[in-house]
Amino acid sequence: MASEDADEKVTRDSGGRGGANRAQGAEDSGDAGAGTAAEESADAAASPGARPLDPKIAAAVAAAEAAGPGAGETVRIDSWIWAVRLIKTRSLGATACRGGHVHVNGERVKPAYSVRVGDEVRLRHEGRERIVIVKRLIRKRVGAPVAAQCYVDNSPPPPPREAVAPAGLRDRGAGRPTKRDRREMERLRSLGGPGVPQGSAGLGGFGVPGKGPRGR
Numbered sequence: 537m538a539s540e541d542a543d544e545k546v547t548r549d550s551g552g553r554g555g556a557n558r559a560q561g562a563e564d565s566g567d568a569g570a571g572t573a574a575e576e577s578a579d580a581a582a583s584p585g586a587r588p589l590d591p592k593i594a595a596a597v598a599a600a601e602a603a604g605p606g607a608g609e610t611v612r613i614d615s616w617i618w619a620v621r622l623i624k625t626r627s628l629g630a631t632a633c634r635g636g637h638v639h640v641n642g643e644r645v646k647p648a649y650s651v652r653v654g655d656e657v658r659l660r661h662e663g664r665e666r667i668v669i670v671k672r673l674i675r676k677r678v679g680a681p682v683a684a685q686c687y688v689d690n691s692p693p694p695p696p697r698e699a700v701a702p703a704g705l706r707d708r709g710a711g712r713p714t715k716r717d718r719r720e721m722e723r724l725r726s727l728g729g730p731g732v733p734q735g736s737a738g739l740g741g742f743g744v745p746g747k748g749p750r751g752r
Contacts (some may be wrong), residue, residue: 569724580601592681602673611673613638613657620673620683622659622666632661657687666691 580620605611611619614629617638621630632638639647639658651657651670658664664684668687676687713721 583751587640593685596682596685599678600685602670603676603678603682605673609675610650610709611675612647613640613649613651614671615675616651616673617657617659619677620668620686621680622657622660622668628661632659637661664691664694689704 545672586709614633615625617623617632618626623632633645633647633649636644637660640649640651642654642656642658651673653670653673656668657666657668657670659668667690669688669690672686674686
């Protein structure tokens with residue numbers, strides 16, 4: 537009987553020690569796993585793909601954040617398109633909204649419309665259409681590098697400028713136009729070439745109304 541009690545005690549002691557050893561092993565493996573995860577995070581941060589932000593861009597982003605509205609404040613659409621330099625003055629922004637030249641998410645809006653991050657803003661101004669996606673809300677007008685951090689520009693490219701030189705203009709010091717030059721200028725004026733004002737077909741070679749070139 538005494539030998540059976542002794543065997544049972546040895547079994548219990550062995551099981552307790554084994555459980556303690558297993559618990560300690562689990563803790564050690566957990567610590568090792570945590571250390572591995574921390575090392576992997578550090579390696580990912582130091583990887584070439586996680587390059588630090590350019591200082592100029594970081595400064596522009598900080599300036600844009602500083603120009604943002606306060607907590608609970610909204611930003612009007614006429615104020616926002618002026619602040620991000622899509623339009624020269626806030627009054628012109630309000631005029632564009634009233635004239636139906638500003639659309640947000642495909643809908644015509646009034647000057648007091650509250651713009652939100654993620655909105656698509658379409659603005660037609662000075663013969664060009666601008667299409668931007670709002671990234672940041674600002675209330676103060678900022679410089680061009682800072683404004684570029686406040687929206688994603690999806691605008692079509694601007695129309696090309698006229699490559700043809702204005703007709704009838706001569707360089708200073710070129711002297712009097714020859715008969716051939718005058719005939720060419722008259723031909724361009726009759727065709728309404730670029731840079732020719734209306735009613736200028738009757739101007740003489742020197743551009744003085746009612747007087748032609750000498751010797752004619």
